Amino acid sequence: MHRNQLLFVTVLALGIGPSCADKVTAPPDPELLEPPSGPVARSARGNLRFKGPERINQDFAAALELRPDAVCLELGQYSCTGLVHNVALGGVDPYGPGLYESSGVTASTTPLAVERVAWAACTQRVDTDLATPAASVIFREVPLTGKKLASPDGAEVRGVIGLLTQRVLLRNPYRNEVERYVRLAKDIESTGNAEPARAWMQAVCFAILTSTESVFY
Amino acid sequence: MSLRKDGRLSRREALKALSMAAAGSTLLGPLLIGCRQSVETPESREKLGFRIDPLGSKPKFLVVIAATGGASIVDSFLAVRESEGGANAIRLNTFPDSAVQSVAGSRLRAVRFMGSKLGSIPIPVSTDQLAFVQKYADDMLVATSIGTSVNHTVAQKRSITGNAAWKGRTLQECVALQWGQGMPLPNVNMAVGGYGERGTDVSLPAAMYAETVTSPALWPLGLDGARGILGAPSADIIALARKARADLDVQSVFGQTFANSEAMKRWLAQREGGAGLEAQDLITRLNVLPDLPPQVPLSQYGLGSSPDGARVRQVLPDFFNDPFQGQAALAFLLIKYRVSCAITIGPDFNVKLGGTAGLYNPPLAFDFSHNDHRSGQAFMWARIMSTVDKLISLLKSEPFDAATGESLWDRTMIYVATDFGRTRSRPDNAMQFGSGHDLNNGFLLMSPMVKGNTILGGVDPLTTLTYGFDAATGVAQPGKLTSNEPDIFSGVLTAMGADLSGSGLPDASAFRA
Numbered sequence: 205m206h207r208n209q210l211l212f213v214t215v216l217a218l219g220i221g222p223s224c225a226d227k228v229t230a231p232p233d234p235e236l237l238e239p240p241s242g243p244v245a246r247s248a249r250g251n252l253r254f255k256g257p258e259r260i261n262q263d264f265a266a267a268l269e270l271r272p273d274a275v276c277l278e279l280g281q282y283s284c285t286g287l288v289h290n291v292a293l294g295g296v297d298p299y300g301p302g303l304y305e306s307s308g309v310t311a312s313t314t315p316l317a318v319e320r321v322a323w324a325a326c327t328q329r330v331d332t333d334l335a336t337p338a339a340s341v342i343f344r345e346v347p348l349t350g351k352k353l354a355s356p357d358g359a360e361v362r363g364v365i366g367l368l369t370q371r372v373l374l375r376n377p378y379r380n381e382v383e384r385y386v387r388l389a390k391d392i393e394s395t396g397n398a399e400p401a402r403a404w405m406q407a408v409c410f411a412i413l414t415s416t417e418s419v420f421y
Numbered sequence: 422m423s424l425r426k427d428g429r430l431s432r433r434e435a436l437k438a439l440s441m442a443a444a445g446s447t448l449l450g451p452l453l454i455g456c457r458q459s460v461e462t463p464e465s466r467e468k469l470g471f472r473i474d475p476l477g478s479k480p481k482f483l484v485v486i487a488a489t490g491g492a493s494i495v496d497s498f499l500a501v502r503e504s505e506g507g508a509n510a511i512r513l514n515t516f517p518d519s520a521v522q523s524v525a526g527s528r529l530r531a532v533r534f535m536g537s538k539l540g541s542i543p544i545p546v547s548t549d550q551l552a553f554v555q556k557y558a559d560d561m562l563v564a565t566s567i568g569t570s571v572n573h574t575v576a577q578k579r580s581i582t583g584n585a586a587w588k589g590r591t592l593q594e595c596v597a598l599q600w601g602q603g604m605p606l607p608n609v610n611m612a613v614g615g616y617g618e619r620g621t622d623v624s625l626p627a628a629m630y631a632e633t634v635t636s637p638a639l640w641p642l643g644l645d646g647a648r649g650i651l652g653a654p655s656a657d658i659i660a661l662a663r664k665a666r667a668d669l670d671v672q673s674v675f676g677q678t679f680a681n682s683e684a685m686k687r688w689l690a691q692r693e694g695g696a697g698l699e700a701q702d703l704i705t706r707l708n709v710l711p712d713l714p715p716q717v718p719l720s721q722y723g724l725g726s727s728p729d730g731a732r733v734r735q736v737l738p739d740f741f742n743d744p745f746q747g748q749a750a751l752a753f754l755l756i757k758y759r760v761s762c763a764i765t766i767g768p769d770f771n772v773k774l775g776g777t778a779g780l781y782n783p784p785l786a787f788d789f790s791h792n793d794h795r796s797g798q799a800f801m802w803a804r805i806m807s808t809v810d811k812l813i814s815l816l817k818s819e820p821f822d823a824a825t826g827e828s829l830w831d832r833t834m835i836y837v838a839t840d841f842g843r844t845r846s847r848p849d850n851a852m853q854f855g856s857g858h859d860l861n862n863g864f865l866l867m868s869p870m871v872k873g874n875t876i877l878g879g880v881d882p883l884t885t886l887t888y889g890f891d892a893a894t895g896v897a898q899p900g901k902l903t904s905n906e907p908d909i910f911s912g913v914l915t916a917m918g919a920d921l922s923g924s925g926l927p928d929a930s931a932f933r934a
Contacts, residue, residue: 244674250682278642288639297635301613301769311632315692319646327652388665395657403654407662417675
């Protein structure tokens with residue numbers, strides 16, 4: 205074998221090797237951002253844009269590693285963002301009713317449509333991660349005691365919050381966010397829910413996906 | 422009057438002074454109030470509640486039927502017989518005398534049409550408007566009109582704004598503002614093009630603008646944030662998740678940075694309002710669909726059909742395949758459950774196959790008249806009348822107020838809006854011909870609230886063009902051919918009893934019952 209070829213194969217082996225043997229580990233305890241101590245400067249223009257159906261679908265799919273065409277299907281068959289709630293989410297429908305451009309503002313039913321897409325996406329991610337821990341994407345290695353989180357304020361839980369925040373909002377979480385979602389876990393446990401760990405995973409995923417920071421740009 | 426020497430008034434003088442003061446206040450009072458009203462703007466009057474019914478007042482409902490493409494009034498209620506048309510009758514859009522039927526005790530007319538095909542589409546067309554006119558003449562008002570545009574989208578929008586008659590608001594927005602303040606979605610719009618556009622008055626509360634619905638059968642699924650999503654958590658968990666999100670949204674750097682953004686404020690208010698929609702179980706109540714697996718597996722997803730579903734499906738059996746029927750079904754449920762007070766429905770420009778005739782909707786709807794005017798108008802008018810008839814029958818069957826015996830129909834106005842009229846010329850004696858767009862036309866209003874069995878204005882049989890009328894008195898004005906879009910706009914609202922103070926709209930008392 206030529207010397208260069210040998211070098212190439214060695215580099216390739218080194219590159220692939222570790223990933224093939226990669227063991228699913230809990231997300232690391234995130235580096236927390238500190239909330240600003242004083243008032244935050246207000247945007248003078250406040251020119252926020254709602255993401256709309258395509259971006260929401262793509263962003264949710266990318267963040268949770270879901271197939272874009274399977275993020276949300278009403279009654280298991282009608283695309284939420286492409287058909288049923290497309291216009292409610294700010295989309296257009298030129299070939300049907302001749303709706304060539306969006307009104308440019310969110311409608312009364314838009315928040316509910318976003319929530320439906322988020323619940324559909326989050327339940328899929330949680331179900332898949334819990335069913336196949338070895339291939340879990342987000343909710344991995346979270347210690348459970350029966351159906352409960354073993355430690356609602358443990359490093360693994362904080363790690364999941366951090367990972368979700370990074371994937372959805374593309375930044376590390378603030379300290380108060382982690383604290384609030386840990387409190388959410390405790391609140392859910394106190395409801396007597398039969399599967400509080402699963403419910404928390406769904407709820408924290410939902411809260412981050414449907415936050416204003418997630419759906420506007 | 423003079424003072425006594427001691428500077429005091431005598432008893433007689435005192436009484437005289439008091440009576441003069443009283444008379445003065447009587448005379449000046451209205452004058453002063455008038456002065457105050459004259460300096461009030463419509464906005465300030467709205468804030469004082471002048472245009473808003475007091476809480477608990479009875480709602481009224483407006484259904485705008487968007488007769489897309491140009492529904493010609495001389496192909497229906499103002500049709501002209503050949504024998505009336507003089508020498509030009511053979512080259513104008515007049516009908517054989519036998520095709521134009523009169524209704525006893527009414528000036529409204531009805532057209533009967535039979536043709537072997539619909540333009541180039543090989544399906545027979547056989548329609549008769551007589552039964553509809555006989556049934557509803559007492560609730561029908563036809564007002565002649567001259568528009569200001571023959572561009573479809575522009576004309577459509579002007580038919581619902583009266584060409585910006587009231588600050589650019591649509592009729593639906595005016596009605597929503599008047600009667601829809603407590604309703605979850607006061608203004609729902611399922612129509613196309615200019616009929617689906619917002620008005621240009623940006624000062625209205627966000628909820629008054631139309632909620633656009635393009636898929637009436639599936640749209641109710643979006644009226645709950647989680648029901649019907651398999652595996653979604655229970656309501657108490659959802660509430661906790663929403664609470665955590667709300668807490669953090671306000672605290673977040675993003676939330677604080679954009680706290681003054683209109684989009685953010687609107688979003689937070691709409692998110693808050695979503696809980697109201699869920700509480701009314703509209704995902705069930707407005708759902709016309711039956712549980713029909715595998716296409717519609719409602720029960721498998723924890724959902725159910727509306728308690729009125731079976732009845733509505735019986736009256737409008739093609740609700741799933743014919744979009745216009747689906748819209749009418751949803752319109753009825755929106756009114757029944759007091760979700761909306763302004764609803765807009767109408768056929769679109771697309772061809773839709775199906776039904777007993779093999780065709781629900783011809784391409785371009787009424788605008789198919791370019792290809793074949795007479796059969797296109799006959800087919801489309803029959804389509805409009807059939808669906809309106811079904812909708813009215815549902816509204817009549819539903820009590821509104823047991824104490825007064827009113828049905829929903831007694832509180833509803835149907836305004837058949839259309840783009841414009843059609844050109845009147847035809848090749849000599851042609852029965853199959855195409856037509857263009859024309860400003861000259863008329864509108865149909867239907868309601869127990871309108872002055873029924875009425876034609877405002879008229880038609881000149883020698884030209885088949887309509888002429889105008891005085892909107893205040895109803896007196897016909899032969900020869901008047903000037904635009905009257907604000908009269909129609911005002912007429913709809915006047916007949917409904919809307920508070921128009923400060924609007925500057927023309928007096929349209931002639932429309933009111």
